[in-house]
Structure formats: structure tokens, C-alpha cells
Amino acid sequence: GAVVSQHPSWVICKSGTSVKIECRSLDFQATTMFWYRQFPKQSLMLMATSNEGSKATYEQGVEKDKFLINHASLTLSTLTVTSAHPEDSSFYICSANRPLTGERSYEQYFGPGTRLTVT
């Protein structure tokens, strides 16, 4: 089946530094990728929609200058948490839409997530 990978799977960084998280669709081209954030015992919260070759669309309340998203190719989107603070510690998950053959539809596949801890 379709696979979406994320790297790294976990990262610890110091407050004030920036961290880049990669999301790759391994066996399909994804024109649209999504970035989610999940706090403990809560559901996924959509942060932004990333379209290849264009600027990401951020959800209300998500700081675009803090969470930089780049979708440089049809198989790679990156999320950079800039000047990270302890409150940015969270589980970040990406997903990618895989077009379904012969249908005007797609299936969404999720990455395994990246756990970010900011000390």
C-alpha cells in the first residue's frame, strides 16, 4: 500500500533553535499534503495544507512565520518549527493525498508522526 514517511521520528532540541521535519510520499505523487499537530489525549489539529509549488494555506491561529512549510516536489513537504519553545513540544503528523485511478477522488495516507520535545 501507499506509504508516507516522516523524518525524524523524534527530536529533542533546545529552546530558540529551529527544527525541520520532512514528510515524503514513497510510492506516489502527492499534490496535496497536510500537517497536523496532536496534543496528548487529543485529536489531530490541522495546521496547514501544503500544495506543491505554491504557498501553504494555514489554519486560523497557526503562525505561518513560526511554522514554515515548503512543498518543493510532488513527494516531499517540510515543516520547519522556527525559534522553538517548550510549548511547541508536540506530536506532528503529516498526510498526503494519493489520487485514485479513474476516479475524481483520492485517498489520504498518514505518516508515522514526529515527536518534538523542546527543552
Added chain:
Amino acid sequence: KNEVEQSPQNLTAQEGEFITINCSYSVGISALHWLQQHPGGGIVSLFMLSSGKKKHGRLIATINIQEKHSSLHITASHPRDSAVYICAVRPQGGSEKLVFGKGTKLTVNP
């Protein structure tokens, strides 16, 4: 009120039991997803439904579009099925965004 409601919130079962998790939604949808999230955090897409029923191994997902309701069934449950099961819908209108339920935490005891 959340647009996607799941029940129960928590479910404990004995190995071998038949399990049903329910999802009700209040908006018109173009698709409904069932997702599984294990304690480590990774999410697995189990099903995407727009009508009828799908089966994969011991998992069965059904959807009734008129009643705006979907169920996820697990037959012959096993401790490795312990996870959070999340229902998510894609509302009609062309948006690719998903609206998530809060999840059902399933614990299957040996």
C-alpha cells in the same frame, strides 16, 4: 457540538470478542475515513468509505449515508488491536480537509 461524534469514548473487551465502534456526523460528506493510532503515535489508514461496506481481514467498516452514520467492527479481537480508532469525514464542497472525531480508545485484554 462536534461535527463528528464517536461512541464509545473508551471500550474494554476480552480477547475474542466482537467489537463495534460508532461514528455519527452532522454534515454532508464525500468520504469517511477510519484511522488507527497505536500508543506509539503512528496513524494507519484503515478504510475510506463513501458508501456501503468494506472488509479487510478482521475489520469491517459500514456507512449509511442517509443516516449519517458509520460503524467499525472488529471480529475475534486481539490484544494487538488495542489502539485509538478515529473517525474522520471529508465534508462535501470540494475541500480536502478532514474533520476528526475525538477517537475511541480500545483495550483488548488477553
